[in-house]
Amino acid sequence: xxxxxxxxxxxxxxxxxxxxxxxxxxxxxxxxxxxxxxxxxxxxxxxxxxxxxxxxxxxxxxxxxxxxxxxxxxxxxxxxxxxxxxxxxxxxxxxxxxxxxxxxxxxxxxxxxxxxxxxxxxxxxxxxxxxxxxxxxxxxxxxxxxxxxxxxxxxxxxxxxxxxxxxxxxxxxxxxxxxxxxxxxxxxxxxxxxxxxxxxxxxxxxxxxxxxxxxxxxxxxxxxxxxxxxxxxxxxxxxxxxxxxxxxxxxxxxxxxxxxxxxxxxxxxxxxxxxxxxxxxxxxxxxxxxxxxxxxxxxxxxxxxxxxxxxxxxxxxxxxxxxxxxxxxxxxxxxxxxxxxxxxxxxxxxxxxxxxxxxxxxxxxxxxxxxxxxxxxxxxxxxxxxxxxxxxxxxxxxxxxxxxxx
Numbered sequence: 413x414x415x416x417x418x419x420x421x422x423x424x425x426x427x428x429x430x431x432x433x434x435x436x437x438x439x440x441x442x443x444x445x446x447x448x449x450x451x452x453x454x455x456x457x458x459x460x461x462x463x464x465x466x467x468x469x470x471x472x473x474x475x476x477x478x479x480x481x482x483x484x485x486x487x488x489x490x491x492x493x494x495x496x497x498x499x500x501x502x503x504x505x506x507x508x509x510x511x512x513x514x515x516x517x518x519x520x521x522x523x524x525x526x527x528x529x530x531x532x533x534x535x536x537x538x539x540x541x542x543x544x545x546x547x548x549x550x551x552x553x554x555x556x557x558x559x560x561x562x563x564x565x566x567x568x569x570x571x572x573x574x575x576x577x578x579x580x581x582x583x584x585x586x587x588x589x590x591x592x593x594x595x596x597x598x599x600x601x602x603x604x605x606x607x608x609x610x611x612x613x614x615x616x617x618x619x620x621x622x623x624x625x626x627x628x629x630x631x632x633x634x635x636x637x638x639x640x641x642x643x644x645x646x647x648x649x650x651x652x653x654x655x656x657x658x659x660x661x662x663x664x665x666x667x668x669x670x671x672x673x674x675x676x677x678x679x680x681x682x683x684x685x686x687x688x689x690x691x692x693x694x695x696x697x698x699x700x701x702x703x704x705x706x707x708x709x710x711x712x713x714x715x716x717x718x719x720x721x722x723x724x725x726x727x728x729x730x731x732x733x734x735x736x737x738x739x740x741x742x743x744x745x746x747x748x749x750x751x752x753x754x755x756x757x758x759x760x761x762x763x764x765x766x767x768x769x770x771x772x773x774x775x776x777x778x779x780x781x782x783x784x785x786x787x788x789x790x791x792x793x794x795x796x797x798x799x800x801x802x803x804x805x806x807x808x809x810x811x812x813x814x815x816x817x818x
Contacts, residue, residue, distance in 0.1 A: 463603040463618035468580065477594045480566040480582045483556055484592035487515045491562045492590060502561045506530075506645065512558050523556045524631070526565065528748065528769075529645070531635035538633050542607050545571035555631060562586060567631075577602040579615060603627070606774060610634070610767075614774040630771035636750065643764055644751040647785055647794070650683050651676070653747040653768065655736050657810040659781055664798035668713050673722045674733055674814035680706050688736065697730030710796055723814075734813040745772050745808060761786045761797055768805075779805025 468476070494508040504512075509525045516523035517533025524532040532538065537553060544551035550572055557565040566582040580599040584592050604616040611634025617627030651658050656679055661670035677698065681689050684706065689698075707718060718724075723732045734740065753765040763784045770778040784797040801807060 460618075462601040464600060464620060466578070466599040466601065468597060468599050473597055476566070476568070476580065476582050476597065479554075480564070480584045480594055481592045483516065483521060483566060484564055484584055484586075486519050486521070487512045487558075488590075488592070490515050491586075495562070504560050504562060506560075509558055509560055512562070516556055516558070521556050522554060523558065526557045526559045528630065528632040529641070529649075531638070531641075532631075532633055535633050535635060538613075541569065541571070542613070542633070545569075545575060545577060546607075548573050548575040557631070564592075577605055577615070579617070604774065607633070608776050610776045612769065612776040614771065614776075616774070626772055628771050628774060630769065630774075630776075636752070640751040640754060640764075643754055643762075644749055644766070647764065647783065647796075648749040648751060648766055651679050652749065653808075655679075655740075655813065657812070658796070659749075659766070659783065659799055660807055660810050662800050665712050668711070668717065668721065671721075672812045672814065673707055673711075673713075673718065674731060675812055677703060677706065677731075677733060678736055680710055684709075689733075691735040694733055696728065697725070698733045700724060700729040700731065703731040703733075709793070712795055712797075732814050736813065740811075740813045745770055747778065747808070757784070760789075773806075775806075777805075779807050781805075 490512060491504075491508075494504060494511070498504065498508070506529060510530050513523045513525055513530045513533055520534065522532065522534045522537050524530050532555075538555065541551050541553035548571075550570075552568065552570045555567045555569070557567065559565070563583070563585045566584065568580040568582075570578045570580075572578075578599065578601050581597065582594055583596040585595050587593055600617045602615045603618040604614070606614045608614070611632060613631045613633055615629055617629075619625050619627045648659070653659060656675045657670070657672050658676055658679075663669070663671050678688050703722070704715065704718065707713065707722075708715075725731070748769045748771075750767045750769055751764045752767050755763045757763060761784050763782055765780065765782055767776065767780050768778045769776050780802040782798075782800045782802070784799075786795045786797050788794060
């Protein structure tokens with residue numbers, strides 16, 4: 413899960429396939445002039461350039477645009493109704509995104525959401541394409557990915573008899589008249605291509621030197637158990653791996669020493685209030701009782717230990733706190749959690765096995781950790797009990813925003 417405006421952030425770093433087609437100078441850096449190059453050099457240059465961008469004939473671009481618009485209209489009525497009833501502005505709830513995905517699936521489209529949080533509808537068609545591509549057969553498939561604002565990516569994959577895959581991405585949005593329109597279109601030959609045993613398709617667009625962008629992308633093809641997805645959405649995604657270290661270090665109810673509660677506060681606050689803390693309310697830190705009540709709602713940590721570890725100031729009755737900002741929290745490697753297993757321990761606790769997926773590193777298991785939670789007796793609320801890391805994973809380093817007690 414990523415912070416709105418900060419994280420997904422991190423996603424902002426991602427090249428939304430085509431979002432970084434910049435200036436003529438940048439194109440010149442990767443293009444060899446046909447007037448000056450020898451035929452062999454020209455052919456080699458065109459081959460290299462194709463991994464960044466390929467020309468799309470005007471008539472074909474028109475067909476692709478019309479198909480994207482037609483597909484978007486298949487969920488238009490449902491989208492408009494959801495936006496009318498929404499109190500979150502342009503951001504749709506995950507339930508709404510899921511409904512849009514299922515609506516497209518019911519009409520035969522291969523569909524999922526942009527963030528791989530919903531199972532792909534009609535995924536068997538993609539498996540069939542991938543099998544043909546692996547056998548170096550000519551094949552094609554179209555995948556639709558719905559954004560959390562109702563926009564959409566239409567991604568066309570075509571393979572040839574060498575196994576090479578051409579990717580064409582048509583990006584669509586909605587105008588003020590609530591009509592779908594194409595905002596961008598890009599075509600390139602997949603520079604890197606991998607389908608994993610877990611069911612992740614990683615593909616990458618070549619990005620020339622000097623361009624600050626990331627051409628990697630990832631699509632989960634095989635479905636996950638819906639109950640596991642719900643657990644991930646409730647317990648793991650709201651915290652995530654950015655701007656806090658809860659799931660990056662080991663701890664339990666006997667030893668919280670490595671947890672930075674000051675940085676974690678923002679995420680617990682968002683779970684409770686639906687938004688991040690307003691910095692104007694805390695110019696000199698967070699009030700003692702406010703901080704303690706929220707932390708103790710989710711952790712069974714002794715008060716004296718919390719005060720010592722989180723830098724409590726008894727004179728001002730405050731805890732130090734630093735607002736999240738791009739300068740102190742940006743992580744340039746996107747990390748997404750997937751709960752792949754869960755065990756009821758029979759004592760009121762549940763232990764989840766979580767694989768961390770990183771599109772940029774083309775890894776569907778960057779590292780694995782196990783999170784235990786304890787449900788409240790009335791099922792209204794829960795406590796985080798422990799986090800352990802499996803050995804051998806690639807846990808990225810964390811730099812705290814607030815150094816109290818660390």
